Amino acid sequence: MNLLAPVRRDRILAELPQCLRKEAALHMHKDFHPRVTCACQEHRTGTVGFKISKVIVVGDLSVGKTCLINRFCKDTFDKNYKATIGVDFEMERFEVLGVPFSLQLWDTAGQERFKCIASTYYRGAQAIIIVFNLNDVASLEHTKQWLADALKENDPSSVLLFLVGSKKDLSTPAQYILMEKDALKVAQEIKAEFWAVSSLTGENVREFFFRVAALTFEANVLAELEKSGARRIGDVVRINSDDSNLYLTASKKKPTCCP
Numbered sequence: 001m002n003l004l005a006p007v008r009r010d011r012i013l014a015e016l017p018q019c020l021r022k023e024a025a026l027h028m029h030k031d032f033h034p035r036v037t038c039a040c041q042e043h044r045t046g047t048v049g050f051k052i053s054k055v056i057v058v059g060d061l062s063v064g065k066t067c068l069i070n071r072f073c074k075d076t077f078d079k080n081y082k083a084t085i086g087v088d089f090e091m092e093r094f095e096v097l098g099v100p101f102s103l104q105l106w107d108t109a110g111q112e113r114f115k116c117i118a119s120t121y122y123r124g125a126q127a128i129i130i131v132f133n134l135n136d137v138a139s140l141e142h143t144k145q146w147l148a149d150a151l152k153e154n155d156p157s158s159v160l161l162f163l164v165g166s167k168k169d170l171s172t173p174a175q176y177i178l179m180e181k182d183a184l185k186v187a188q189e190i191k192a193e194f195w196a197v198s199s200l201t202g203e204n205v206r207e208f209f210f211r212v213a214a215l216t217f218e219a220n221v222l223a224e225l226e227k228s229g230a231r232r233i234g235d236v237v238r239i240n241s242d243d244s245n246l247y248l249t250a251s252k253k254k255p256t257c258c259p
């Protein structure tokens with residue numbers, strides 16, 4: 001892959017994409033954190049060149065992890081099941097607020113016999129996507145175990161979580177409503193953002209990955225600003241805290257300030 005090629009025009013994010021359901025969202029602010037917007041405008045985003053976030057995708061076998069990634073990255077869909085052996089890897093490039101940004105997507109195997117290999121790739125994730133099949137309640141029940149395993153290798157206080165129900169095209173509206181209720185409960189419990197997608201039709205796939213890119217980018221830049229001590233006296237930016245804390249200081253400032 002040529003990392004120097006221009007970012008695709010349809011991978012440019014100038015605004016914060018919105019959540020699917022406000023009941024289970026990582027935050028519901030309409031715009032990027034003002035400090036992030038300012039830092040991007042002033043090219044103070046830290047890392048020289050481009051920023052990368054590692055994202056791991058976990059969940060039961062055959063829930064549709066590979067198809068989800070392939071729909072977004074390659075715009076393809078394969079109706080035949082080919083189990084992932086160990087892990088696969090895709091790099092997807094974006095431009096967020098004018099800054100080059102890449103998501104490293106680690107597609108792990110759901111089959112028990114490959115779990116051991118796959119789990120060695122869990123470390124250092126900025127986001128964890130836990131996928132379940134909207135038509136299989138057992139796969140939703142198993143999400144907590146997948147999360148627990150992934151968190152063993154990561155810092156639970158800094159990783160962003162997404163709970164994704166797949167194969168929406170196979171549910172009737174009535175079935176979907178029932179499953180969504182249970183899924184929202186799980187998402188709230190584990191503090192994950194909930195999404196429902198179909199890789200077959202493409203429903204919500206692009207919106208979901210844009211949201212993942214935007215929120216990991218935002219967290220990434222805030223962490224850089226925190227690290228570089230780009231703080232004003234009395235200005236508390238609490239990364240990895242709950243969203244009301246995260247936005248506390250910003251909301252008291254003039255929206256256009258650039259500290």
Ligand SMILES: Nc1nc2c(ncn2[C@@H]2O[C@H](COP(=O)(O)OP(=O)(O)OP(=O)(O)O)[C@@H](O)[C@H]2O)c(=O)[nH]1
Pocket residue numbers: 059060061062063064065066067068078079080081082083084085108109110111166167168169170197198199200201
């Ligand atoms: N109808 C429908 N089928 C889907 C969808 N997503 C995946 N599938 C089918 O589900 C099966 C499994 O999909 P995969 O993406 O390979 O599942 P996986 O989670 O990667 O499985 P492992 O690699 O074994 O962990 C395949 O036959 C897909 O065609 C979807 O959105 N709708």
Ligand SMILES: [Mg+2]
Pocket residue numbers: 065066067082083084107108109110
């Ligand atoms: Mg797979």
